[in-house]
Amino acid sequence: MKKNMWVGLMLVLVLVISACGGSKGNGNTGEQASTAPSSSAEATDSGAKENYKISISQYVEHPSLDATREGFIAALKDAGLVEGQNLTIDFNTAQADQANNQTLAQKIAADKSDLALGIATPSAQALVKEVTDRPVLFAAVTDPIDAKLVTNLDAPGGLVSGASDTNPAAITELMDFAAANFPKVKNVGLVINEGEPNAVVMAKIAEEALAKHDIKLVRAAVSNTSEVQQAAASLVGKVDALYITLDNSVVSSLDTLIKVANDNDLPFFASDRDTVERGAFATIGFKYYDHGYQVGQMAVDILKNGKKPGEMKVTVPDKLDLILNMKAAKEQGITVTDEMKNQVKDAASNIIE
Known part of the structure; x- marks a missing residue:
C-alpha cells in the first residue's frame, strides 16, 4: 500500500516537473513574440512614411492655376501618392484677396502638413514668410527672385524651391x-x-x-x-x-x-x-498642367526620396x-x-x- 502510494507520488512529481518545463518553454515563446512586434515597429518607424499631408494655397481659381494644381496632383498619383488613400490634400484659395491670402498662410503654418505648395506669386510669398519649418514649393510664379522667394535659381538653399511659369x-x-x-x-x-x-x-x-x-x-x-x-x-x-x-x-x-x-x-x-x-x-x-506636373515630381522627390528643396534647381518652361x-x-x-x-x-x- 505504501509502495503504491510512493509510486503515485513519484508520478505526480514527474507531471509537475514536466508542466513547469512546458510552462517555461511557452514563456520563452511569449518573450520572442513580444519582441518580434517591437522589432517590426522599429522597422516601420525607421522606414519611409506611409501617409502624407500636403497643404496648397492658391491665390485664385482660374484655368491656368487650376491646371497647375491638377498637374501637381497627377504627378503625386503617378508616384503612388493617392488622395484618399495615403495622401491628404488641404486645398485653400484666397479668391484674389490679399488679406485672405495671409490668413491662409498662417493657418497652413500652424498645421502639421509634410509640405506646402503656393500657386501664384502672392500665395507663394505668404507661405515662404509664414512656413519656416518644412518644405515649401511654388508654381505659377513669374520671377522667384524678384518676388524674394529665393536668391538663386540654380541653388535656392533653405526649404524653398519650385518652378517659374515664365521664360x-x-x-x-x-x-x-x-x-x-x-x-x-x-x-x-x-x-x-x-x-x-x-x-x-x-x-x-x-x-x-x-x-x-x-x-x-x-x-x-x-x-x-x-x-x-x-x-x-x-x-x-x-x-x-x-x-x-x-x-x-x-x-x-x-x-x-x-x-x-x-x-x-x-x-x-x-x-x-x-x-x-x-x-x-x-x-x-506651354501647358500649365505640365508645369504643375513638374512641381509635383519635385514634391515626390522631397517626400519619398529625401531630397532637400534648397538643392533643387528652380525650373522654367523650356518647351x-x-x-x-x-x-x-x-x-x-x-x-x-x-x-x-x-x-x-x-x-x-x-x-x-
Missing part, C-alpha cells in the same frame, strides 16, 4: 510675332494690376520688346477683377491690339476681355495657353511653341497666313481649330 524669351518672341505679322499695330493695350509683381515684371519685358519695333504699350490700371471691364473699354479707340500678362486679377475676368477684343476686331495676345484656348488669338507658351486659336482669329477679324502657321512647331497640338 522671358516667350514674351519677347510673342511681341516679335505681333510686330512682324501685324504691321498696322502701333499701340498695344494692357489691362494690368500694378499690385501684382508678376504682372509688373512681364509688362516691363513686353514694353521693352515692343519698343524695339516702335510699338507703344498702353496701360489701363486696375486694382481688382471688378474693374477689368471698365479698363478694357477705356482702351478701345486708343489701341490696335490687346495683350495680358499672367495677371491673376485680369485673367479672372477673361471673358470680359475676349468680348472687347471680338466686338472691336482687336487681335488679342496672351501669356498662356489656357487663355488662348478660351478665346485669345495667340501666345508663345515653348507658338499657339494659335483659329476661331478667335475669325472673331477678331484676323487673317491667319501660311507664314503664321508655319511658325507653329507642333501644328497638331498648337493650332486650335
Whole structure:
C-alpha cells in the first residue's frame, strides 16, 4: 500500500516537473513574440512614411492655376501618392484677396502638413514668410527672385524651391510675332494690376520688346477683377491690339476681355495657353498642367526620396511653341497666313481649330 502510494507520488512529481518545463518553454515563446512586434515597429518607424499631408494655397481659381494644381496632383498619383488613400490634400484659395491670402498662410503654418505648395506669386510669398519649418514649393510664379522667394535659381538653399511659369524669351518672341505679322499695330493695350509683381515684371519685358519695333504699350490700371471691364473699354479707340500678362486679377475676368477684343476686331495676345484656348488669338507658351506636373515630381522627390528643396534647381518652361486659336482669329477679324502657321512647331497640338 505504501509502495503504491510512493509510486503515485513519484508520478505526480514527474507531471509537475514536466508542466513547469512546458510552462517555461511557452514563456520563452511569449518573450520572442513580444519582441518580434517591437522589432517590426522599429522597422516601420525607421522606414519611409506611409501617409502624407500636403497643404496648397492658391491665390485664385482660374484655368491656368487650376491646371497647375491638377498637374501637381497627377504627378503625386503617378508616384503612388493617392488622395484618399495615403495622401491628404488641404486645398485653400484666397479668391484674389490679399488679406485672405495671409490668413491662409498662417493657418497652413500652424498645421502639421509634410509640405506646402503656393500657386501664384502672392500665395507663394505668404507661405515662404509664414512656413519656416518644412518644405515649401511654388508654381505659377513669374520671377522667384524678384518676388524674394529665393536668391538663386540654380541653388535656392533653405526649404524653398519650385518652378517659374515664365521664360522671358516667350514674351519677347510673342511681341516679335505681333510686330512682324501685324504691321498696322502701333499701340498695344494692357489691362494690368500694378499690385501684382508678376504682372509688373512681364509688362516691363513686353514694353521693352515692343519698343524695339516702335510699338507703344498702353496701360489701363486696375486694382481688382471688378474693374477689368471698365479698363478694357477705356482702351478701345486708343489701341490696335490687346495683350495680358499672367495677371491673376485680369485673367479672372477673361471673358470680359475676349468680348472687347471680338466686338472691336482687336487681335488679342496672351501669356498662356489656357487663355488662348478660351478665346485669345495667340501666345508663345506651354501647358500649365505640365508645369504643375513638374512641381509635383519635385514634391515626390522631397517626400519619398529625401531630397532637400534648397538643392533643387528652380525650373522654367523650356518647351515653348507658338499657339494659335483659329476661331478667335475669325472673331477678331484676323487673317491667319501660311507664314503664321508655319511658325507653329507642333501644328497638331498648337493650332486650335
